[in-house]
Amino acid sequence: MTRSTQQRTGHINGEVNPTEFRISRPVDFSDLNLIRDADFLEFKARVRDTARDLCAELDARVPGLAGDRSADTQCVRDATRNAVRNVMEHYHYRYG
Numbered sequence: 001m002t003r004s005t006q007q008r009t010g011h012i013n014g015e016v017n018p019t020e021f022r023i024s025r026p027v028d029f030s031d032l033n034l035i036r037d038a039d040f041l042e043f044k045a046r047v048r049d050t051a052r053d054l055c056a057e058l059d060a061r062v063p064g065l066a067g068d069r070s071a072d073t074q075c076v077r078d079a080t081r082n083a084v085r086n087v088m089e090h091y092h093y094r095y096g
Helices: 037-061 069-095
Strands: 002-007 019-024
Touching (some): 019 037, 037 069
Antiparallel strands (some): 002 019
16 A cells, blocks of 8 residues: 655645645456456446545545545545546557
């Protein structure tokens, strides 16, 4: 698992100089063939479940993050979207 904190500068999403928190954990999909629809949906579910867990972990570890359902939903959505996009870009590169 990887965790990091980064201070950003400027106005971002209505905040001034916000702190960005990152946390990651590998998701195993070695048993899936992402070309198959059912396997892709399973992959996406695994990523979403992991994103949910990690966003909840950030809420528990970082004072002030917990309690904002909209931010929690956005955390899961962004994490899922970014992870799926990163894997699919790599997958497409390798398997065309």
